[in-house]
Amino acid sequence: MDDKNKNNLIKMSLEGVRIEVPSQKPIILLKEEGGNRYLPIWIGAFEASAIAMEISDIKTPRPMTHDLMVNILEILDCKIKKIEITKIKDNTFYAIIRMENNNEEELEIDSRPSDAIALAVRCNCEIYAEEKVIKSAGLEIQSIEEEVDKFKDFLDNVYPEDFKKEE
Protein backbone atom coordinates (compact mmCIF):
# COMPACT_ATOMS: atom_id res chain seq x y z
CA MET A 1 0.00 0.00 0.00
CA ASP A 2 1.50 3.29 -1.07
CA ASP A 3 1.64 6.11 1.39
CA LYS A 4 2.71 9.37 -0.23
CA ASN A 5 3.65 10.96 3.08
CA LYS A 6 5.65 8.03 4.41
CA ASN A 7 9.40 8.60 4.54
CA ASN A 8 11.38 6.03 2.63
CA LEU A 9 15.04 6.91 2.85
CA ILE A 10 17.59 5.22 0.60
CA LYS A 11 21.23 5.20 1.66
CA MET A 12 23.41 6.83 -0.98
CA SER A 13 27.13 7.06 -1.59
CA LEU A 14 28.82 10.03 -3.18
CA GLU A 15 30.15 8.78 -6.51
CA GLY A 16 31.87 12.02 -7.28
CA VAL A 17 31.75 15.58 -8.47
CA ARG A 18 32.50 16.74 -11.97
CA ILE A 19 33.67 20.32 -11.91
CA GLU A 20 33.83 20.98 -15.62
CA VAL A 21 31.16 19.48 -17.74
CA PRO A 22 30.80 21.09 -21.18
CA SER A 23 28.12 23.33 -19.76
CA GLN A 24 30.56 24.59 -17.09
CA LYS A 25 28.02 23.58 -14.48
CA PRO A 26 29.26 21.11 -11.90
CA ILE A 27 27.30 18.05 -10.93
CA ILE A 28 27.18 15.86 -7.82
CA LEU A 29 26.52 12.20 -8.52
CA LEU A 30 24.96 10.12 -5.72
CA LYS A 31 24.58 6.34 -6.09
CA GLU A 32 22.12 4.07 -4.32
CA GLU A 33 24.10 1.75 -2.02
CA GLY A 34 23.64 -1.86 -3.12
CA GLY A 35 21.53 -0.71 -6.03
CA ASN A 36 21.90 0.58 -9.53
CA ARG A 37 20.24 3.97 -9.34
CA TYR A 38 22.08 7.27 -9.56
CA LEU A 39 20.93 10.73 -8.54
CA PRO A 40 22.63 13.64 -10.35
CA ILE A 41 22.27 17.10 -8.80
CA TRP A 42 23.53 20.25 -10.51
CA ILE A 43 25.20 22.57 -8.02
CA GLY A 44 27.23 25.79 -7.86
CA ALA A 45 30.93 25.86 -8.71
CA PHE A 46 31.96 26.98 -5.22
CA GLU A 47 30.05 24.21 -3.47
CA ALA A 48 31.38 21.66 -5.99
CA SER A 49 34.89 22.83 -5.28
CA ALA A 50 34.24 22.53 -1.51
CA ILE A 51 33.16 18.89 -2.00
CA ALA A 52 35.90 18.00 -4.50
CA MET A 53 38.66 19.44 -2.30
CA GLU A 54 37.57 17.35 0.65
CA ILE A 55 37.16 14.05 -1.23
CA SER A 56 40.50 14.67 -2.97
CA ASP A 57 42.04 15.33 0.46
CA ILE A 58 43.30 18.74 -0.64
CA LYS A 59 44.26 20.80 2.39
CA THR A 60 44.24 24.59 2.38
CA PRO A 61 46.39 26.71 4.67
CA ARG A 62 43.33 28.59 5.90
CA PRO A 63 39.87 27.18 6.72
CA MET A 64 37.53 27.36 3.75
CA THR A 65 33.87 28.22 4.38
CA HIS A 66 32.64 24.66 5.01
CA ASP A 67 35.72 23.91 7.14
CA LEU A 68 34.79 26.93 9.26
CA MET A 69 31.26 25.57 9.62
CA VAL A 70 32.61 22.20 10.79
CA ASN A 71 34.98 23.96 13.23
CA ILE A 72 32.05 25.97 14.64
CA LEU A 73 29.97 22.79 15.07
CA GLU A 74 32.90 21.10 16.85
CA ILE A 75 33.48 23.93 19.30
CA LEU A 76 29.73 23.97 20.04
CA ASP A 77 29.86 20.21 20.62
CA CYS A 78 27.25 19.61 17.92
CA LYS A 79 27.40 16.52 15.72
CA ILE A 80 26.00 16.06 12.25
CA LYS A 81 24.28 12.66 12.30
CA LYS A 82 23.18 12.39 8.68
CA ILE A 83 21.92 14.36 5.75
CA GLU A 84 18.87 13.67 3.63
CA ILE A 85 17.88 14.77 0.14
CA THR A 86 14.21 15.16 0.92
CA LYS A 87 12.33 16.55 -2.05
CA ILE A 88 12.26 18.31 -5.38
CA LYS A 89 9.95 21.23 -5.81
CA ASP A 90 9.87 23.59 -8.79
CA ASN A 91 13.02 21.92 -10.15
CA THR A 92 14.89 22.63 -6.90
CA PHE A 93 16.35 19.91 -4.69
CA TYR A 94 15.91 20.28 -0.92
CA ALA A 95 17.96 18.69 1.84
CA ILE A 96 17.93 18.41 5.62
CA ILE A 97 20.95 18.26 7.90
CA ARG A 98 20.19 16.20 11.02
CA MET A 99 22.32 17.15 14.01
CA GLU A 100 22.61 16.43 17.71
CA ASN A 101 23.42 19.30 20.10
CA ASN A 102 25.41 19.12 23.34
CA ASN A 103 22.25 18.05 25.21
CA GLU A 104 21.78 15.11 22.82
CA GLU A 105 18.72 16.80 21.37
CA GLU A 106 18.06 16.13 17.71
CA LEU A 107 17.88 19.17 15.48
CA GLU A 108 17.24 19.57 11.79
CA ILE A 109 18.23 22.35 9.44
CA ASP A 110 16.96 23.10 5.96
CA SER A 111 19.86 23.19 3.47
CA ARG A 112 20.72 23.05 -0.19
CA PRO A 113 22.03 19.55 -1.04
CA SER A 114 25.41 21.00 -2.01
CA ASP A 115 26.11 22.52 1.42
CA ALA A 116 24.73 19.43 3.15
CA ILE A 117 27.03 17.15 1.13
CA ALA A 118 30.05 19.48 1.61
CA LEU A 119 29.47 19.06 5.36
CA ALA A 120 28.72 15.31 5.13
CA VAL A 121 32.05 14.53 3.45
CA ARG A 122 33.88 16.49 6.17
CA CYS A 123 32.00 14.75 9.00
CA ASN A 124 31.97 11.30 7.36
CA CYS A 125 28.25 11.09 7.94
CA GLU A 126 25.73 9.10 5.97
CA ILE A 127 23.83 10.49 3.00
CA TYR A 128 20.23 9.50 2.30
CA ALA A 129 17.75 10.37 -0.40
CA GLU A 130 14.00 9.98 -0.36
CA GLU A 131 12.75 7.17 -2.62
CA LYS A 132 10.36 9.62 -4.31
CA VAL A 133 13.30 11.93 -5.20
CA ILE A 134 15.23 9.05 -6.77
CA LYS A 135 12.10 7.96 -8.66
CA SER A 136 11.59 11.47 -9.95
CA ALA A 137 15.16 12.50 -10.82
CA GLY A 138 17.27 9.32 -10.70
CA LEU A 139 18.86 7.31 -13.47
CA GLU A 140 18.93 3.53 -13.51
CA ILE A 141 21.93 1.65 -14.86
CA GLN A 142 21.61 -2.15 -14.94
CA SER A 143 25.26 -3.17 -15.13
CA ILE A 144 27.80 -0.67 -13.95
CA GLU A 145 30.71 -2.43 -15.64
CA GLU A 146 29.04 -2.40 -19.04
CA GLU A 147 27.33 0.94 -18.71
CA VAL A 148 30.04 3.07 -17.19
CA ASP A 149 31.43 4.30 -20.51
CA LYS A 150 27.94 4.98 -21.78
CA PHE A 151 27.26 6.91 -18.60
CA LYS A 152 30.44 8.95 -18.98
CA ASP A 153 29.39 9.78 -22.53
CA PHE A 154 26.04 10.80 -21.19
CA LEU A 155 27.65 13.12 -18.61
CA ASP A 156 29.80 14.65 -21.31
CA ASN A 157 26.84 15.46 -23.49
CA VAL A 158 24.13 16.39 -21.09
CA TYR A 159 23.08 19.93 -20.25
CA PRO A 160 21.80 21.34 -16.98
CA GLU A 161 18.44 22.13 -18.53
CA ASP A 162 17.93 18.39 -19.07
CA PHE A 163 17.84 17.84 -15.31
CA LYS A 164 16.14 18.97 -12.23
CA LYS A 165 18.47 21.55 -10.83
CA GLU A 166 19.28 22.76 -7.35
CA GLU A 167 18.66 26.48 -7.68
Added chain:
Amino acid sequence: MDDKNKNNLIKMSLEGVRIEVPSQKPIILLKEEGGNRYLPIWIGAFEASAIAMEISDIKTPRPMTHDLMVNILEILDCKIKKIEITKIKDNTFYAIIRMENNNEEELEIDSRPSDAIALAVRCNCEIYAEEKVIKSAGLEIQSIEEEVDKFKDFLDNVYPEDFKKEE
Protein backbone atom coordinates in the same frame (compact mmCIF):
# COMPACT_ATOMS: atom_id res chain seq x y z
CA MET B 1 55.20 52.92 25.91
CA ASP B 2 54.72 50.47 23.06
CA ASP B 3 53.71 46.95 23.87
CA LYS B 4 53.85 44.73 20.79
CA ASN B 5 51.70 42.04 22.35
CA LYS B 6 49.00 44.34 23.66
CA ASN B 7 45.70 44.12 21.78
CA ASN B 8 44.56 47.43 20.38
CA LEU B 9 41.33 46.93 18.52
CA ILE B 10 39.94 49.62 16.25
CA LYS B 11 36.25 49.61 15.39
CA MET B 12 35.72 49.39 11.64
CA SER B 13 32.75 49.80 9.34
CA LEU B 14 32.30 47.90 6.11
CA GLU B 15 32.54 50.49 3.36
CA GLY B 16 31.71 48.02 0.66
CA VAL B 17 32.72 45.23 -1.64
CA ARG B 18 33.79 45.64 -5.23
CA ILE B 19 33.08 42.46 -7.13
CA GLU B 20 34.69 43.34 -10.42
CA VAL B 21 37.92 45.24 -10.28
CA PRO B 22 39.96 45.08 -13.49
CA SER B 23 41.93 42.23 -12.00
CA GLN B 24 38.68 40.28 -11.51
CA LYS B 25 39.61 39.92 -7.85
CA PRO B 26 37.07 41.31 -5.41
CA ILE B 27 38.04 43.52 -2.51
CA ILE B 28 36.48 44.26 0.89
CA LEU B 29 37.02 47.81 2.09
CA LEU B 30 36.88 48.43 5.85
CA LYS B 31 37.00 51.98 7.24
CA GLU B 32 38.13 53.10 10.68
CA GLU B 33 35.09 54.49 12.53
CA GLY B 34 35.62 58.18 13.30
CA GLY B 35 38.96 58.07 11.50
CA ASN B 36 40.37 58.31 8.02
CA ARG B 37 42.09 55.00 7.62
CA TYR B 38 40.90 52.25 5.27
CA LEU B 39 41.79 48.57 5.23
CA PRO B 40 41.45 46.82 1.86
CA ILE B 41 41.39 43.01 1.87
CA TRP B 42 41.39 40.94 -1.32
CA ILE B 43 38.99 38.02 -1.04
CA GLY B 44 37.46 35.24 -3.13
CA ALA B 45 34.60 35.89 -5.54
CA PHE B 46 32.20 33.59 -3.71
CA GLU B 47 32.78 35.22 -0.34
CA ALA B 48 32.53 38.69 -1.92
CA SER B 49 29.22 37.70 -3.43
CA ALA B 50 28.02 36.41 -0.03
CA ILE B 51 28.82 39.81 1.53
CA ALA B 52 27.47 41.89 -1.36
CA MET B 53 24.18 39.99 -1.47
CA GLU B 54 23.57 40.61 2.21
CA ILE B 55 24.45 44.32 2.20
CA SER B 56 22.38 44.80 -0.96
CA ASP B 57 19.50 42.99 0.78
CA ILE B 58 19.24 40.43 -2.02
CA LYS B 59 17.21 37.46 -0.86
CA THR B 60 17.62 34.01 -2.40
CA PRO B 61 14.88 31.38 -2.42
CA ARG B 62 17.21 28.85 -0.77
CA PRO B 63 19.73 29.48 2.05
CA MET B 64 23.19 30.25 0.69
CA THR B 65 26.21 28.84 2.54
CA HIS B 66 26.63 31.71 5.02
CA ASP B 67 22.86 31.86 5.59
CA LEU B 68 23.01 28.17 6.50
CA MET B 69 25.82 28.92 8.95
CA VAL B 70 23.72 31.66 10.61
CA ASN B 71 20.70 29.32 10.73
CA ILE B 72 22.84 26.63 12.41
CA LEU B 73 24.14 29.14 14.98
CA GLU B 74 20.58 30.27 15.70
CA ILE B 75 19.21 26.77 16.25
CA LEU B 76 22.18 26.06 18.56
CA ASP B 77 21.41 29.27 20.47
CA CYS B 78 24.89 30.63 19.77
CA LYS B 79 25.46 34.35 19.18
CA ILE B 80 28.26 36.00 17.25
CA LYS B 81 29.43 38.90 19.46
CA LYS B 82 32.03 40.48 17.18
CA ILE B 83 34.68 39.69 14.66
CA GLU B 84 38.29 40.84 14.67
CA ILE B 85 40.88 41.12 11.92
CA THR B 86 43.81 40.08 14.08
CA LYS B 87 46.97 39.81 12.03
CA ILE B 88 48.75 39.51 8.73
CA LYS B 89 51.29 36.78 8.29
CA ASP B 90 52.97 35.80 5.01
CA ASN B 91 50.65 38.20 3.17
CA THR B 92 47.57 36.46 4.60
CA PHE B 93 44.99 38.21 6.76
CA TYR B 94 43.67 36.33 9.80
CA ALA B 95 40.42 36.90 11.67
CA ILE B 96 38.68 35.65 14.78
CA ILE B 97 34.94 35.20 15.27
CA ARG B 98 33.97 35.76 18.90
CA MET B 99 30.80 33.92 19.93
CA GLU B 100 28.75 33.12 23.01
CA ASN B 101 27.22 29.65 23.38
CA ASN B 102 23.95 28.72 25.11
CA ASN B 103 25.78 28.63 28.48
CA GLU B 104 27.00 32.21 27.99
CA GLU B 105 30.54 30.92 27.55
CA GLU B 106 32.74 32.93 25.22
CA LEU B 107 34.24 31.03 22.33
CA GLU B 108 36.54 32.07 19.53
CA ILE B 109 37.05 30.55 16.11
CA ASP B 110 39.85 31.14 13.64
CA SER B 111 38.45 32.35 10.29
CA ARG B 112 39.37 34.01 7.05
CA PRO B 113 38.25 37.68 7.17
CA SER B 114 35.87 37.09 4.25
CA ASP B 115 33.83 34.41 6.04
CA ALA B 116 33.93 36.41 9.28
CA ILE B 117 32.59 39.52 7.53
CA ALA B 118 29.96 37.53 5.60
CA LEU B 119 28.69 36.35 9.00
CA ALA B 120 29.07 39.78 10.65
CA VAL B 121 26.83 41.50 8.08
CA ARG B 122 24.18 38.83 8.62
CA CYS B 123 24.34 39.09 12.44
CA ASN B 124 24.77 42.88 12.53
CA CYS B 125 27.76 42.45 14.80
CA GLU B 126 30.70 44.80 15.19
CA ILE B 127 33.88 44.52 13.15
CA TYR B 128 37.27 45.32 14.66
CA ALA B 129 40.81 45.35 13.33
CA GLU B 130 44.06 45.30 15.24
CA GLU B 131 45.91 48.61 15.13
CA LYS B 132 49.04 46.81 13.91
CA VAL B 133 47.11 45.36 10.94
CA ILE B 134 45.83 48.82 9.95
CA LYS B 135 49.34 50.23 10.32
CA SER B 136 50.76 47.49 8.14
CA ALA B 137 48.12 47.27 5.41
CA GLY B 138 45.90 50.34 5.79
CA LEU B 139 45.56 53.43 3.64
CA GLU B 140 45.11 56.91 5.07
CA ILE B 141 42.88 59.47 3.37
CA GLN B 142 42.80 62.95 4.92
CA SER B 143 39.59 64.30 3.44
CA ILE B 144 37.11 61.77 2.20
CA GLU B 145 35.16 64.32 0.15
CA GLU B 146 38.23 65.47 -1.76
CA GLU B 147 39.93 62.13 -1.99
CA VAL B 148 37.07 59.86 -2.88
CA ASP B 149 37.50 60.16 -6.64
CA LYS B 150 41.22 59.70 -6.30
CA PHE B 151 40.57 56.63 -4.22
CA LYS B 152 38.15 55.23 -6.80
CA ASP B 153 40.81 55.76 -9.45
CA PHE B 154 43.26 53.97 -7.24
CA LEU B 155 40.87 51.02 -6.86
CA ASP B 156 40.38 50.89 -10.60
CA ASN B 157 44.08 50.71 -11.29
CA VAL B 158 45.46 48.64 -8.48
CA TYR B 159 46.29 44.95 -8.75
CA PRO B 160 46.03 42.26 -6.09
CA GLU B 161 49.80 41.79 -6.09
CA ASP B 162 50.12 45.36 -4.81
CA PHE B 163 48.42 44.40 -1.57
CA LYS B 164 48.59 41.97 1.22
CA LYS B 165 46.14 39.32 0.24
CA GLU B 166 43.93 36.97 2.17
CA GLU B 167 45.03 33.63 0.76
